[in-house]
Amino acid sequence: xxxxxxxxxxxxxxxxxxxxxxxxxxxxxxxxxxxxxxxxxxxxxxxxxxxxxxxxxxxxxxxxxxxxxxxxxxxxxxxxxxxxxxxxxxxxxxxxxxxxxxxxxxxxxxxxxxxxxxxxxxxxxxxxxxxxxxxxxxxxxxxxxxxxxxxxxxxxxxxxxxxxxxxxxxxxxxxxxxxxxxxxxxxxxxxxxxxxxxxxxxxxxxxxxxxxxxxxxxxxxx
Amino acid sequence: xxxxxxxxxxxxxxxxxxxxxxxxxxxxxxxxxxxxxxxxxxxxxxxxxxxxxxxxxxxxxxxxxxxxxxxxxxxxxxxxxxxxxxxxxxxxxxxxxxxxxxxxxxxxxx
Numbered sequence: 550x551x552x553x554x555x556x557x558x559x560x561x562x563x564x565x566x567x568x569x570x571x572x573x574x575x576x577x578x579x580x581x582x583x584x585x586x587x588x589x590x591x592x593x594x595x596x597x598x599x600x601x602x603x604x605x606x607x608x609x610x611x612x613x614x615x616x617x618x619x620x621x622x623x624x625x626x627x628x629x630x631x632x633x634x635x636x637x638x639x640x641x642x643x644x645x646x647x648x649x650x651x652x653x654x655x656x657x658x659x660x661x662x663x664x665x666x667x668x669x670x671x672x673x674x675x676x677x678x679x680x681x682x683x684x685x686x687x688x689x690x691x692x693x694x695x696x697x698x699x700x701x702x703x704x705x706x707x708x709x710x711x712x713x714x715x716x717x718x719x720x721x722x723x724x725x726x727x728x729x730x731x732x733x734x735x736x737x738x739x740x741x742x743x744x745x746x747x748x749x750x751x752x753x754x755x756x757x758x759x760x761x762x763x764x765x766x767x768x769x770x771x
Numbered sequence: 772x773x774x775x776x777x778x779x780x781x782x783x784x785x786x787x788x789x790x791x792x793x794x795x796x797x798x799x800x801x802x803x804x805x806x807x808x809x810x811x812x813x814x815x816x817x818x819x820x821x822x823x824x825x826x827x828x829x830x831x832x833x834x835x836x837x838x839x840x841x842x843x844x845x846x847x848x849x850x851x852x853x854x855x856x857x858x859x860x861x862x863x864x865x866x867x868x869x870x871x872x873x874x875x876x877x878x879x880x881x
Binding site: 574576577578580581583584585606607608612613616617 | 796797798799815816817818820821822824836843844845846
């Protein structure tokens, strides 16, 4: 005699063994299976036949697992990173469709607007804050600024050259690359986010250095 | 039968449209689409669930377990605010395609 509950339990074990481990997913698939079996029951199929048909229709664990894996953490991490850079995930989903792309001017205007405060702040820091902090370090006992900030200062000395290179690179991409429009928004967005973060971290380090060495300065003064 | 690509592209808008009429569950969604399309759209049963889970992760829909007769449970999905926004966007896109075809094919008939 065919026992439906036992057959379903066996089917669950088999799906789990083939890699579909989530209990909630299996619960949901089982619920679907029972709905389908009930439907076929009403249509006059035998229980066993209905079960066989329903299992066949639902598909094998390997194919389902592949589809469920796409929903997993990888996409949510990717979406979180993109969200931090200000790019909602539907833009990526629909990035194959050119009519959905943000216009070129909008991307570059936004990037410039978001970068402007950080660039101005960093330029002012290089002009007024960095020499002061360097002096504090020197007078507090001949310390040097942390490596990260020294690299940033070094790069800033070639700021015009680097900006020129970036503009040239973007120009080249706009001119030659057919794939670029699809990635423009994401790339420019992430670039803007990274540059903003680097400036923020640098200024934070400068403040910490100044606060750390200033007391030593007073002691030396005494 | 419809082309695979067309079925794939229309799955999310169809689910959102169905759920905008009220909450429902996987099996009923499949049956409803089958009925409305005159059996021409047949979603592979198991493949609907990963799509539903992805839409849930996107924040378009939410799910809850409901106990039905004799201890059985069923997972019901309903549309969220972001889902309504997504549906509106998708409707506009499908409307563009539909209106282009309409005017093209009307010209040909005249």
